[in-house]
Amino acid sequence: MASDSKGPTVSGVAVSFAIWTFIIICLRLFSRVFVIQRMGIDDYLIVVACLTSWAFSAVTVVSVEKGMGDHLEEMDPNNMETYALAVWLSSLFYLSTLGFIKSSVCLFYTRLGDRILTRLSIIMLCVIIAQASSFVLTAAFQCRPIEKAWNVAEPGKCVNINIFYLANAALNILTDVLTYSLPLQVIWKLQVPMKQKAALAFILCVGLFACISSIIRITYIPAMLSDPDATWVISEPMYWSVIEINVGIFAACMPSFKAIASRFQPRLIGEYSSGRGYAYSGNSDAKKDAGFAKIRGNNMQMGPLRPDRGEVDSVIGTQIGRDRSYRSPSPSP
Numbered sequence: 658m659a660s661d662s663k664g665p666t667v668s669g670v671a672v673s674f675a676i677w678t679f680i681i682i683c684l685r686l687f688s689r690v691f692v693i694q695r696m697g698i699d700d701y702l703i704v705v706a707c708l709t710s711w712a713f714s715a716v717t718v719v720s721v722e723k724g725m726g727d728h729l730e731e732m733d734p735n736n737m738e739t740y741a742l743a744v745w746l747s748s749l750f751y752l753s754t755l756g757f758i759k760s761s762v763c764l765f766y767t768r769l770g771d772r773i774l775t776r777l778s779i780i781m782l783c784v785i786i787a788q789a790s791s792f793v794l795t796a797a798f799q800c801r802p803i804e805k806a807w808n809v810a811e812p813g814k815c816v817n818i819n820i821f822y823l824a825n826a827a828l829n830i831l832t833d834v835l836t837y838s839l840p841l842q843v844i845w846k847l848q849v850p851m852k853q854k855a856a857l858a859f860i861l862c863v864g865l866f867a868c869i870s871s872i873i874r875i876t877y878i879p880a881m882l883s884d885p886d887a888t889w890v891i892s893e894p895m896y897w898s899v900i901e902i903n904v905g906i907f908a909a910c911m912p913s914f915k916a917i918a919s920r921f922q923p924r925l926i927g928e929y930s931s932g933r934g935y936a937y938s939g940n941s942d943a944k945k946d947a948g949f950a951k952i953r954g955n956n957m958q959m960g961p962l963r964p965d966r967g968e969v970d971s972v973i974g975t976q977i978g979r980d981r982s983y984r985s986p987s988p989s990p
Contacts, residue, residue, distance in 0.1 A: 662726045662727050663725075663726035663727075663889070663892035663893075664721040664722075664725055664726030664727060664892070665721075665726070666726070666892070666896065667717060667721050667725060667726050667892050667895055667896045667899075668717070668718050668721045670896040670899050670900065671713075671714040671717045671718055671896070671899050672714065672718065674714065674899050674900065674903040675710070675711050675714040675903075677903065677907075678707055678710060678711070678903050678906050678907070679707075679711075681906060681907050681910050682703070682704065682707045682906070682910065684910065684913070684914060684917065685700070685703065685910040685913040685914075686700070686704075687917065688913040688914065688916045688917050689913060692916045692917055692919075692920050693916055697764070697765075697768065698764050699760075699761040699762070699764035699765040699768075699909075700761075702757050702758075702760050702761035702764065703757070703758065703761040703906065703909050703910065705757050706754050706757035706758045706761060706902075706905075706906055706909070707906060709750045709753050709754040709757060710750070710754045710902050710903060710906060712746075712750045713747055713750035713751050713754060713898075713899070713902065714899060716743045716744075716746045716747045716750065717743075717747055717895060717896075717899060719739075719743045720740055720743035720744055720747065720895075723736040723737075723739050723740035723743060724736050724737075724740050724888050725740065725743075725744075725888055725891060725892060725895065726888070726889070726892045727888055727889065728886055728888065728889050729885070729886050729887055729888045729889065730886075732888055738807055738808055740888070741806070741807035741808070741809075742807035744807075744891070745796075745806045745807050747895070747898075748796045749793060749796055749797055751898050751902065752789060752792045752793045752796055752825070753789065753793050754902045754905075755789065755829060755901075755902060755905065756785060756786070756788070756789025756790070756792075756793070757789075758902065758905040758906055758908075758909055759781075759785045759789075759832060759833075759836045759905070760782055760785055760786065760789075761909050762836055762837070762864065762908070762909050763778040763779070763781050763782040763785065763836060763839075764778070764782065765909070765912065766778035766839055766840060767779065769840065769843065771843045773842070773843075774839060774840060774842070774843050777839055778839060781832075781835060781836055781839060784832065784835075785832060785836070788828060788832060792821075792825050795816070795821055796821070799815050799816050799818055799821070800813055800814070800815035800816075801813050801814060801815075818882075819882040822878055822881075822882060823875075823878060823879075823882075826871065826874065826875040826878055827875070829871055830868055830871045830872060830875065833864070833865070833867055833868045833871055833905075834865065834868055836864070837861075837862050837863075837864035837865045837867075837868070837908065838862060838865065840858075840861045840862065841858060841862065844857050844858050844861070860911055860912055860915070861912065863907070863908045863911055864904075864905055864908030864909065866904055866908070867901050867902075867904040867905040867908060870897050870898075870900045870901035870904055871901055873897050874893075874894050874897035874898060874901060877890070877893045877894040877897070878894060881894055
């Protein structure tokens with residue numbers, strides 16, 4: 658490895674974020690299993706996203722060992738095929754991880770109890786599944802035969818991978834913005850102080866920070882596709898890809914952290930102390946329509962409509978429920 662190699666930076670970013678994501682997913686699982694005591698499909702999807710992100714980090718480290726970050730002229734020719742295979746695998750893990758993350762986020766939105774948000778989330782989920790599936794399949798079968806993707810000596814042909822990478826990056830930014838901004842219309846309608854709206858927006862829309870990584874990454878792609886020093890110029894977009902998916906995982910897990918804070922440090926987030934709960938005013942139809950979890954001291958009681966909405970209270974469900982109750986007419990005596 659040359660003295661000016663970018664490889665150590667790429668490996669350092671990959672390993673550091675893999676450790677960070679391990680801590681994040683452990684906190685989410687602790688929240689779901691021990692605090693809320695219920696797992697949803699979105700939880701399983703984010704676990705799968707973590708596994709594929711770790712696989713992405715692993716093949717990234719392998720690609721560094723085989724020459725990524727070094728100038729092409731300094732690369733050992735015997736490592737070329739293994740390097741190309743690692744890069745090919747990394748594209749599959751990267752694209753699938755993004756799909757799992759955004760699918761998990763959309764499924765989480767469906768448990769917040771707002772009908773419009775639920776419908777939009779389901780539509781967005783279908784878009785993400787279609788996008789992720791098509792991109793993963795295109796990356797996997799970009800060459801015929803498949804082996805030609807990492808073995809240039811293999812006879813065959815490949816698709817124009819330059820167009821594919823640019824289209825993928827642009828559409829990924831678009832779906833990021835659409836996915837992470839979905840709950841904004843729900844938050845905007847809440848009858849709460851602006852500070853609370855801002856806090857809720859930050860919790861639910863922190864995934865927009867992943868868009869920043871995507872935008873930075875896309876600025877490196879033209880050079881990566883045109884510069885003949887391929888092993889050198891790929892370094893920056895590679896570690897920005899690592900940052901992007903791990904920030905996305907953090908964003909998907911962040912709402913779960915409030916459940917832990919509610920249990921162990923309730924005063925930090927203004928929860929009621931033991932023996933007091935969130936009170937719903939208004940008629941019984943308004944209460945049923947809310948369908949949100951209630952907290953009675955340290956015990957969580959589920960709303961009547963959807964017993965799987967335990968995590969809703971950990972983010973905005975209770976607040977939306979209270980907001981609806983405030984706007985509901987009081988029953989006649």
